Amino acid sequence: xxxxxxxxxxxxxxxxxxxxxxxxxxxxxxxxxxxxxxxxxxxxxxxxxxxxxxxxxxxxxxxxxxxxxxxxxxxxxxxxxxxxxxxxxxxxxxxxxxxxxxxxxxxxxxxxxxxxxxxxxxxxxxxxxxxxxxxxxxxxxxxxxxxxxxxxxxxxxxxxxxxxxxxxxxxxxxxxxxxxxxxxxxxxxxxxxxxxxxxxxxxxxxxxxxxxxxxxxxxxxxxxxxxxxxxxxxxxxxxxxxxxxxxxxxxxxxxxxxxxxxxxxxxxxxxxxxxxxxxxxxxxxxxxxxxxxxxxxxxxxxxxxxxxxxxxxxxxxxxxxxxxxxxxxxxxxxxxxxxxxxxxxxxxxxxxxxxxxxxxx
Numbered sequence: 001x002x003x004x005x006x007x008x009x010x011x012x013x014x015x016x017x018x019x020x021x022x023x024x025x026x027x028x029x030x031x032x033x034x035x036x037x038x039x040x041x042x043x044x045x046x047x048x049x050x051x052x053x054x055x056x057x058x059x060x061x062x063x064x065x066x067x068x069x070x071x072x073x074x075x076x077x078x079x080x081x082x083x084x085x086x087x088x089x090x091x092x093x094x095x096x097x098x099x100x101x102x103x104x105x106x107x108x109x110x111x112x113x114x115x116x117x118x119x120x121x122x123x124x125x126x127x128x129x130x131x132x133x134x135x136x137x138x139x140x141x142x143x144x145x146x147x148x149x150x151x152x153x154x155x156x157x158x159x160x161x162x163x164x165x166x167x168x169x170x171x172x173x174x175x176x177x178x179x180x181x182x183x184x185x186x187x188x189x190x191x192x193x194x195x196x197x198x199x200x201x202x203x204x205x206x207x208x209x210x211x212x213x214x215x216x217x218x219x220x221x222x223x224x225x226x227x228x229x230x231x232x233x234x235x236x237x238x239x240x241x242x243x244x245x246x247x248x249x250x251x252x253x254x255x256x257x258x259x260x261x262x263x264x265x266x267x268x269x270x271x272x273x274x275x276x277x278x279x280x281x282x283x284x285x286x287x288x289x290x291x292x293x294x295x296x297x298x299x300x301x302x303x304x305x306x307x308x309x310x311x312x313x314x315x316x317x318x319x320x321x322x323x324x325x326x327x328x329x330x331x332x333x334x335x336x337x338x339x340x341x342x343x344x345x346x347x348x349x350x351x352x353x354x355x356x357x358x359x360x361x
Contacts, residue, residue, distance in 0.1 A: 003023075003025070003031040003032055005100055005101075005104055006023045006031060006032035006075075006097060006100075006101075007031075007032040007033075007039075009096070009097060009100065010022060010023065010032045010033065010034050011034065013034075013093075014034040017034075017079070017089055019034075019079055019080040019081055019086070019089065020033065020034050020035050020038075020062075020079075020080035021033070021034050021077070021078065021079050021080070021089070021093060022034065022035075022038060022039075022077070022078055023075050023076070023077055023078075023097065024043045024046060024047070024064075024075060024076040024077075024078065025075055026074065026075065028042055028043050028044035028045075028046065028047045029041070029042055029043070030042075030043060031075075043076075043078075045059075046059060046064055046076060046078070047076065050064055050066060050076060056087055056090060056091075058082045061080065061081070061082060062078045062079065062080055062081070062082075062086075063078065063079045063081060063082060063086040063087050063089075063090045064076050064077070064078045064090065065077055065078075065087075065090040065091060065093070065094045066094065067094050067097055067098035067101060074098075075097070075101065077090055077093040077094050077097060078090070079093065109134060110134050110136065110172065111172050111173075111174060113130055113131075113134060113136075114172045114174060114184050114229065115174045115176075115182075117226060117227070117229045117230055118144065118174070118182060118184070118229050118230055118232070118233035119176075119230070119233070120230045124227050127226055127227050128227075131226055136226065138225060138226050139224060139225065140186050140224075141186070141187050141188070141189060141191065141222050141223070141224050142184055142185060142186050142187060142222070142223060142226075142229060142232070143184075143185050143187055143191075143196055143219065143220050143221070143222045143223070143232060144182060144183070144184055144185075144219075144220040144229060144232040144233045144235070144236045145182070145183040145184075145185060145196070145199075145200055145203075145217060145218070145219050145220070145236060146176075146180065146181075146182055146217065146218040146219075146233070146236040146237055146239075146240055147161055147180070147181045147182070147183065147203065147215055147216075147217050148179060148180050148215065148216045148217070148218075148240060149179045149180075149181070149213055149214070149215060150179075150214040150215065150216060151214055153211060153212070153213045154211070154212070155211060157175075157178070157179060157180075157181050157213070158173065158175040158181055160207055160211050160213055161173050161181045161183065161203070161207075164203055164206050164207060165183060165203075167186075170185075170186040171183060171184065171185045171186060172184040182233065182236075183203075184229065185199070187222055191222060193219065193221070193222075193254045193256040193257060196219050196222075196254065197219060197252055197254050197257075200217045200219055200252045201252055203215070203217065204217060204251060204252060215251060216240060216243070216244065216251050216252075217240070217251060217252045217253070218235075218236040218237060218238070218239035218240030218241075218243065218253055218254075218255070219236055219239055219252070219253065219254040219255060220232035220233065220235035220236040220239070220255050221235055221255050221256050235255040236255065238255060238258075238262065238265065239253040239254060239255040239258060240253060241265070242258050242261045242262060242265045243258075244356070245261070245265070245352055245353055245356045246258075246261040246264075246349055246352060246353075260346060260349065261349060264346070264349050264350055264353050265353065267350075267353075269354060272350045272353060272354055273354065275347070275350055276347060276350055276351060276354075279331070279333075279343060279344075279347045280331055280347065285331075285347065285348075285351055287330055288327065288330065288331075291323075292323055292326065292327060293348075295309075295313065295320065295323045295324075296327065296335065296344070296348075298312055298313050299320075299324070299335060299341075300341070300345060304335065304336065304338070304341055306320055306321065306324075306336070324336060327344075331344070
């Protein structure tokens with residue numbers, strides 16, 4: 001990635017300098033140059049001879065300088081020419097590109113540090129020590145957003161999300177796998193789950209309209225310590241998986257809004273099976289046809305209101321009552337009674353969970 005940064009700066013300086021300029025990496029290979037055809041050429045001899053120079057090296061019509069004086073393993077800049085102006089230009093490039101590389105390396109180290117935290121690959125005590133070394137504020141509030149790409153995209157998913165995230169100084173985009181990208185977002189005090197969902201929806205829409213990407217997004221709760229990012233990452237993954245089980249039509253799910261689904265997700269499957277057997281001991285859930293289940297869903301969405309449900313379904317009130325009575329006879333549960341309705345709702349969710357058998361994180 002730093003090579004791309006070097007090439008961007010070199011390209012911008014090409015017209016100003018009026019000479020061929022470029023960068024040689026620690027392996028002696030040209031990785032950026034105003035003459036693109038030179039990229040990839042080996043300049044190992046330059047590295048060997050510059051190692052014995054205190055300042056600059058003039059060789060074969062070019063002036064060379066290291067980005068960091070005295071460092072044998074750092075990158076080297078070169079400028080066409082051997083005159084005084086060439087040397088000054090090389091000095092200027094060494095200072096400017098050295099600063100850019102330093103900032104990039106610090107950012108990269110921070111990103112790797114964050115990745116190790118969320119994947120639980122670093123000890124709690126080491127988190128505190130490393131955060132001080134990298135000048136991290138350990139007490140800033142943060143949230144984790146997991147973005148799962150569905151299907152192939154023209155650009156790599158990491159690059160898509162990297163281009164969408166605007167606050168690159170405070171937020172970190174981390175590549176977890178080919179299809180899974182994590183955003184660690186710094187948030188202000190009092191930032192709510194609703195605001196995080198709006199941010200996620202904005203990412204979803206931008207990825208869809210500008211890149212044609214289809215996403216599923218899980219959002220954690222806000223944590224106040226760096227060490228808690230591992231927990232936040234697990235929350236976001238759970239939100240993603242629970243959302244796929246219980247809210248198939250919602251592409252953005254927040255851990256704090258999972259409700260009872262979060263509890264069901266953590267139950268042993270054997271306990272769920274026993275619960276279903278006890279609830280439907282008078283009749284199997286499979287005995288209810290699709291029309292009846294759609295009626296139940298509408299009844300729940302309209303807060304157990306018979307009149308409102310019949311109006312939304314465009315059926316006569318007596319027809320709806322007949323269907324509810326049919327359910328009572330098959331299952332022993334009268335959905336017009338709140339306790340029975342809650343039991344039936346939970347049972348439907350448990351059934352969805354058992355059918356999906358999601359992978360736990």
